Amino acid sequence: MNDDQLLRYSRHILLPQLDINGQQTLIDSHVMIIGLGGLGAPVSMYLAASGIGKLTLVDDDEVELSNLQRQIVHGQQDIGREKVASAADKLRELNPDVSLQLINQRLDKAGLMAATADVDVLVDCSDNFATRFLLNEVSREQNLPLVSGAAIRFEAQITVYDPRQAESPCYRCLYEDKGELEQSCSESGVLAPMLAMVGGTQAVETIKLLTGVGESLAGRLLLLDALSMQWREIKMKQDPDCPVCSQNQEQQ
Template sequence: MKPSALSPEELSRYSRHLVLPHVGMAGQQRLKQSSVLVVGAGGLGSPAALYLAAAGVGRVGIVDDDVVDATNLQRQVLHGTAAVGTAKTESAAARLRDLNPHVEVVPIEDRLTSANALDVLSGWDLVVDGSDNFPTRYLVNDACVLSGIPYVYGAIFRFDGQVSVFAAAGGPCYRCLFRDPPPPGLVPSCDQAGVLGALPGVIGSLQALEAIKLLLGAGDTLVGRLVLFDALTAEFRELSLQRDPTCPVCGDHPSVTGLIDYDHFCGTSAPTVTDDLEVSVEALAAALRAGETPQVVDVREPLEWQICRIEPSVLIPLGALEARASELDSRRPIVVVCHTGVRSLRAAVALRAAGFPQVRSLAGGVDAWATRIDPTMPRY
């Protein structure tokens, strides 16, 4: 392929790259000819996309189906206050084009699924995985292995982060490290557990660094290595990884030869909601005003409880619910509450199975209560 000529403006913009021994003119032209797809325009995707565009990667794609929310701004530095309520891909594209007009930005406002992943990944040199959930991580891994595209993995949880390169030639994939997902509910989401705002900046920047090294063919990449970062101690550790010849995806005799239902695989499919399994915030508010006394059980974590709560309610975190179910009266109506109604729905299903026939989940959780019943309640 004929090298892409750099314009005078690009020569000035990338001057600090051009004097680097591992980059130079040839390397900068290689970056200009390259393409990277960033999955997720959130905490990890933000710094990764910014540094890829700033570095002069010729084509940067952003796939995300979410909109910017005020709670994102603590860590998702691609977006600003004025972008709240707009599509993340729209906000990201505007920021990246402003940062570097020489880069082609490709916004893909869609959710990555088993039905579209192979098509979405087609034509990209490299993928950066900035997803925040296990179904998407397994989907990205399998799609990249099947497509023959290496990808840079990153994950964050509270104060800890991980980075590696998977699906590269001869190297391991995500399933070589984590063959099976954790049990549903064992690892809280970012919404539930929180994350230190600067942490995704560290991990996402490392992802961009690894992507640039891969595109340049420079240095020692994280193929076969998993970097662990502890933000509280500022310590890095490294684990050596090897491709597993028995891996169901990248092994010698793979059993996974196509994309599957990853929500089902990870056990995150939403429970079947029957008409009597949920109660609206309006119905609960009316019952409390009428003097009815359902048992309101909040299954969030204690730190969430401190932010806001519905009175009267009792705090029993979801992880302790099975052990503390004896504290509840199976003869009385029970309303289970969480942040948005996801955890409470799982709790209601579990309590029904445990012999509590009058339990229901509060649809929309305390967030719906704050928007539709009590606007003075803090939201998070």
């Protein structure tokens, strides 16, 4: 690190759990963020500010006026622009040292497998089940930790799926892929600042995974009720019949 970086990241370096070696690890890391919306906005901003060396941003959407209530990485002047380009401008303002790779398309499985070949942590900030199931498969096959978040109305959930841990459950252990209709914030609404709480927590979990600090949320699901401002924790176990990650599946 040069003198400017030592000053920029000094508050991280002061933390004994991180110190200069942990910060260097962040600088040497590569994180992929899927979705630059309500969750991807705070995740990308905090990870860029924290000094993640390379961020790959994936989103095929454009900025709309209705996004600005919660997607704080975009501004009024960005309406009509690609979200990845809009976010990149903001992140470069925050930290010009961060290398950015922009993917303005919805990747299929082959595309995700290729794009995650040198990624250290995958962060799911998407807004649909199809993408979440796909990211879960890629996470397991690439042995890549997946930081998952979701929010709607006044409710949210956050967890980590870590295939590097033998008994860690995956997304498919919790949800069956039945192709059911799902609710979206465009239909049900979502409280804007709650997304900062969830996205900030996803950023914390990402940094912990990269540096090995603390205990990750792997095997634990955090549920937020913002109306009562209560957090609940649910212990998760691997589904022995999960078609993606179970030991039974491996033996078949």
